[in-house]
Amino acid sequence: MKLLALRCPTCAQPLKPQNPEVVVLRCAGCGTAVSITHTGLTTTTIEFAAPDVAKFDGWLPLWVFNGRVTITSRQTQGGNKQAEQDAQQLWGYPRRLYVPAWDLPTAAACQLGGDLVQRQPQFQPTAAPSQGNFVEAVLAPEDALKLLEFVVFNVEAGRRDWLKELHFTIEAEPPQLWALPALWVGGEWHLQPVLK
Numbered sequence: 001m002k003l004l005a006l007r008c009p010t011c012a013q014p015l016k017p018q019n020p021e022v023v024v025l026r027c028a029g030c031g032t033a034v035s036i037t038h039t040g041l042t043t044t045t046i047e048f049a050a051p052d053v054a055k056f057d058g059w060l061p062l063w064v065f066n067g068r069v070t071i072t073s074r075q076t077q078g079g080n081k082q083a084e085q086d087a088q089q090l091w092g093y094p095r096r097l098y099v100p101a102w103d104l105p106t107a108a109a110c111q112l113g114g115d116l117v118q119r120q121p122q123f124q125p126t127a128a129p130s131q132g133n134f135v136e137a138v139l140a141p142e143d144a145l146k147l148l149e150f151v152v153f154n155v156e157a158g159r160r161d162w163l164k165e166l167h168f169t170i171e172a173e174p175p176q177l178w179a180l181p182a183l184w185v186g187g188e189w190h191l192q193p194v195l196k
C-alpha cells in the first residue's frame, strides 16, 4: 500500500477517512469533495439532491449512470408473458442506473440499486450544504460498473418467471456521484423515505 499525505487539495487541512476503502470524501474544513485513488488525491464533484423534508441526518453517496442495458438472451422456466413484457419495457430505453456507494453489503446494494432502477427517480440538484455529514463513498466508479451487472441480474431474477439464464450488455457513460439525504435509524443509514 502506498502512503499518501491525506491533505485537502484546496485548503491543505488533513483529511481523516473513517473507512480505509474510501474513494470519495468531503473535507471537513472547506467542504471540497476529494477523490482518492492509488495515484493520489484530486478534487471531484458531488451533486447534492434537494431534500423533501427538513430533518435528516446525513448524505449518502450514490453513483448514477446514464446507460442502456440490452438483454441478448433471457431463458426462463416460467413462460410468464407479463414478466417478459416488464423486462422489455424496463430495458427497451436508455435508463438511469444506480449503485449505492457507501459501505453496504453487496446483496443489500444490489437490492437497493434494483429498486431505484425500477423507480427511475430523478434528483433535483441543490447547492452543496456547508453542514451535514457526507458519508464516505467506498466504491470506485469502475467497481460500481461491475456491481451494476448484479443489479440488472437481481432485477431480472426477481420477476415471477423462474429465470434460468440471462445474457445482457451494459453501455454506460461515466457516472455522476450524487449525495442523497438520509436518516440514521436503528444503527444503519436509510435513504430519505420519499426518495425510495
Ligand SMILES: [Zn+2]
Pocket: 008, 009, 010, 011, 012, 013, 027, 028, 029, 030, 031, 032
Ligand atoms: Zn479543504
